[in-house]
Amino acid sequence: MLQYIVAGLALGSIYAIASSALVVTFVSAGVFNFAFGSIAFFVARFYYWLNSEHHMGTWTAGVLSILVLAPALGAFLYGALFRHLRGKTTLVKLVATIGLSVALPPVANLIFGSQAITAAPGLAALTDKPYHVLGTAVTTDQVITYGFLIFVVLAGTAVLRFTDVGLRVRAMVDSEAMASLSGTNPGRVSLGVWTISTALAGLAGILVAPTNGLSPSGMTALLSASIAAMVAARLRSLPGAVLASLVMGVVTDVIQKYLPTNSTLSAAIVPSIPFAFLTVFLLFYVLRKGTIDEEAAGGGPLDAAIKPAHEDVGDIVTGDERAWERYFGLIPFVIVALLPLFFSGSPYWLGLTASGLTFAITFLTFTVSTGEGGMLWLSQIIFAGAGALGAAQFVQAWHVPVLLAIFLAAVVAAIVGAIIGLLTIRLGDLYVGLTTLTFGLLVETLVFTRDRFAHGGIGLTLTRPSWAVDDLPFAYLSLAVFVILALLILNLRRSTSGLALRGVRDSTPAARTLGLSVVQVKVVVGAIAAFVAAIGGGMQGLYTMSAQPSSYATFAGLVWLAIAVTMGVRSITAAAVAGILFTLSGGLVTSYLPARWGEIPAILFGLGAIGVARNPEGVVLQQGRMIRHQVAKLVNRIAPLAPVPAVAGAGRSGSPPTGGPGGQPVAHAGSNATSATAKVES
Structure with a gap:
């Protein structure tokens, strides 16, 4: 048992270092860094490139990676991205860091090579022999990990509490606006925080690589565990994040002592432990306080007062818009619709076009959930997988026609989406993203891995209708499905429910004040978004004629x-x-x-x-x-433009003018309602 506890404390120490960095950046800069795992992978890959491929000494490579490359990368990313996120909405911050998490791993592969790395070294020399404490072997890597955690906690506490730099950081945490008024430069403080955070990310990546593997998926597991620890600490408590990380690491290793080996269930349970922690703490906080919001207790009244209001740039229109301009945005869609005919003579490009149209259907789910609902759901690919796998089940078990099977699977997904919309009603934007991410990862590890769906790793078969076997008719079948769903979204957008949806998206408190049903809006959006994603996933499976769970990783x-x-x-x-x-x-x-x-x-x-x-x-x-x-x-x-007809009585004394400067007509809010809708449509 002691061996499992020692190993668990080492793993928990790595989680603690990572979660500490995330907590510091969140409380000081207001940004939840979804790219943390990708940054850790980039620095760890550079360390491997120096140490294993160019045979540089362990500590020399470590110093160059953690104390040179990582801070330089953090400063670059701050200048290129993070400084532009100050004052942005939570949604924009999350999407931007998600974009960084997508871009960094392929950049690392492009620079250092994309070969699979099955065994990665830590900071200990390969010739080091383990120590023995109370009859339990303790490796040098574990000792180094414990030492780094103690150093990070003690040094971080000393700097934050007893130095001028720490005072400035704490002032930023309490109120960035007041810190600015007192002479503190928020930009310099944030730059320092991001360089240190990136260094800690690189350290955590190098330390965890021997355990989780040097791959984006291994660093994703590091990010997932850190997220769980952050949620346990309410995103702001550094001691709470460290304690939760250590407990989670011990539980992860100790539970393996009691699970059967060579079991698919065991392989699914172990990586799901962080998400179980996250789920338990989310439920606890919601049941205890009724709501949980990442902006609670963040900043001061002045920060809230100067926070920019939501700006929906898609609705900005000009007063002199002509009728032809309203349909200008349809030109790209017409080009897309003609592409299957254009590539009809090339099976390769026609196949890619048909596949692209199925993805276009799926991407409409983001138009509904994020574009219309203002919610960042990170589990939409799971609903797409449910559409494909569910359709295959309906076809094989009940011999339902395949298109009807896709529709039925989408209905089931819509019910689940409505339930998730209902359960996340009291969560802030960040917590909604984390909750849906957790839901997706749990379904991926506990449900999609079942042999009923995986079918020995080969997936389930989906057969196209006889009249859509060839890619050309299938492409236009996909286009027809896209148009039907697009009309559904347009109808929602132009309906009374759509107006309520926009009100909730712009300001939930204001919407409640006006008597709008936030619960109804969230449930409707969740159901429609899940339905659209499942239809898209079913069409993807129909294109490949296979429903493969591994194609729908969260x-x-x-x-x-x-x-x-x-x-x-x-x-x-x-x-x-x-x-x-x-x-x-x-x-x-x-x-x-x-x-x-x-x-x-x-x-x-x-x-x-x-x-x-x-x-x-x-x-x-x-x-x-x-x-x-x-x-x-x-x-x-x-x-x-034709001149505006004179309004009766406009020339009489005391009558207001009907035109702007130069005689140009003035557009009124009411006259722009139709044009605004058309422009958003484009």
């Missing part, structure tokens, strides 16, 4: 989110463009670039999601607006 869904956000999460047309680009970009890279450049699309989509900090509307809406503006200027030169 963290792979973050790539989907990055793509949707890059193109424009509020635009229906952008979802179609995103799906096509997702598959065609991979085909272009595979066909025309060397194999080592194969991850370029993931890097670009990740960088695009990072760009949400500066461009929340996405590429499609932004570029469409610029092109529309240039075309409108050209049209105005050819056919100027």
Whole structure:
């Protein structure tokens, strides 16, 4: 037993170092760093490159990685991204850091190589012999880990409590606005915090690599455990995060003593322990206080007063918009619709186009949940997998026609989505993201791994309808499904429920004040988003003619989110463009670039999601607006706007003018309602 406890404390110490870094960055900068695992992977991969591939000494490589590269990387990321997140909404902060988490691993593979690394060294020399304490072997790596944890806790406490630097950091935690008024430079403090946090991420990545493996998935497990410890500490308590990490590490190792070996259930339970911790603490806090919000007790009254209001850039319109401009945004969709005919003579590109249309259907789920509902659900890929696997079950068990089976599986997913929407009603945006992420990971590890779905690793078979066996008719079947779901979303957007939805998205407290039912809105959005995701997943399975659980990994869904956000999460047309680009970009890279450049699309989509900090509307809406503006200027030169008819009585004394400066008409809020809807649609 002592051997398991010693190993568990070492693992918990690594979790504690990671969670400490996350807590410090959150309380001081207000950013939950979803890219922590990717940063840890980047630094650990650099350490491996120095130590194992170029045979540099262990401590020399460690110093260069942890004390040189990691702080430099942190300073670069602060200048390029994190400083632009100050004052942004929680949604924008999360999406931007998720984009960074998508982009960094392929960048590391591009620089250092993408070979699989099965055994990674720690900071101890390979020739070191273990120590024996009370008859239990203790490795040098474990001793180093304990030492680093003690150093981080003691040094961090001393700096924060007894130095001028710590005073400035604590002032930032209490109120950034008041700290600025007292002469503290928030930018410099944040820069220092991010460099230290990145160094701790690199340290945690190097320490955990011998246990979890040197891979993005191994660092994802580190991030997941750190998230659980943070939630246990209410995101703000450093001692609480350390204690929760140590307990979680011990439980993870001790429980393996009592689980049967070579069991699929054991293999599923062990990685699920952090999510069990997260779920228990979330339930405890919600039942205890009725609600849990990441912004509670954060900052002061002045910070809340100067916080920028929500700006829905997708609804900004001009008063001189013409009728033809309202449909300008349909041009990209028409191009997408014609692509199957254009590629009909090339089976390879036609297949990629058909696959892209199935992804376009799936990406509509982000249009509903994030674009319309303002909720960051991180489990949408799980609903897509449920659509494919559920459809296969309906077909094989009850011999239901495949398209009807996809619909039935989507209905089941919608019910689950409504339940999740109901359960997360009292959570803040960050907690909603963490809760849905936990839900996705639990389903992935405990449900999708069952042989009923995995079927020995080969998945389940889905057969296309006889009239859609070829890719061309299947592509237009997918396009038809996309159009039907798009019309459903448009109807929701233009309905009374859509107005209520926007009110809740802009301000939940204000919506409650107006008497809007927040519960109803969240449940409706959750149900529709899950339904759309399941339809998309079913169509993906129908394209490949196989429902494979491994195709629906939760963290792979973050790539989907990055793509949707890059193109424009509020635009229906952008979802179609995103799906096509997702598959065609991979085909272009595979066909025309060397194999080592194969991850370029993931890097670009990740960088695009990072760009949400500066461009929340996405590429499609932004570029469409610029092109529309240039075309409108050209049209105005050819056919100027007709003069506004004189209003009766306008010339009488005391009557207000009907035009703006230069006689131009003034657009009123009521006259722009239709044009606003049309522009959002584009």
